[in-house]
Amino acid sequence: MKKPTAKIREEIARLQEQLKQAETRDAERIGRIALRAGIGEIEIEEADLLSAFEEVASRFRGETKPAQGRKPATTPPNGTGEAACQSAEA
Numbered sequence: 636m637k638k639p640t641a642k643i644r645e646e647i648a649r650l651q652e653q654l655k656q657a658e659t660r661d662a663e664r665i666g667r668i669a670l671r672a673g674i675g676e677i678e679i680e681e682a683d684l685l686s687a688f689e690e691v692a693s694r695f696r697g698e699t700k701p702a703q704g705r706k707p708a709t710t711p712p713n714g715t716g717e718a719a720c721q722s723a724e725a
Contacts, residue, residue: 638646669675674684
């Protein structure tokens, strides 16, 4: 049986609100950790900080980020054989 479009829209709105709340919790958690680490006291451009966070995220996902001018590694450092250099937004 098909759902009516109004019911689907309600479900989407509910899920969007849940996503917003989850993102807020994540942001608060990461913000607290960053402050404890002293990030708030460092004068750094937002783009540079974002780049550093992306590198950390890649490291903990087991991805490798090639140095400029180098080809990506075929196997990530954890040796699982999964594809390397996946996008940080994936």
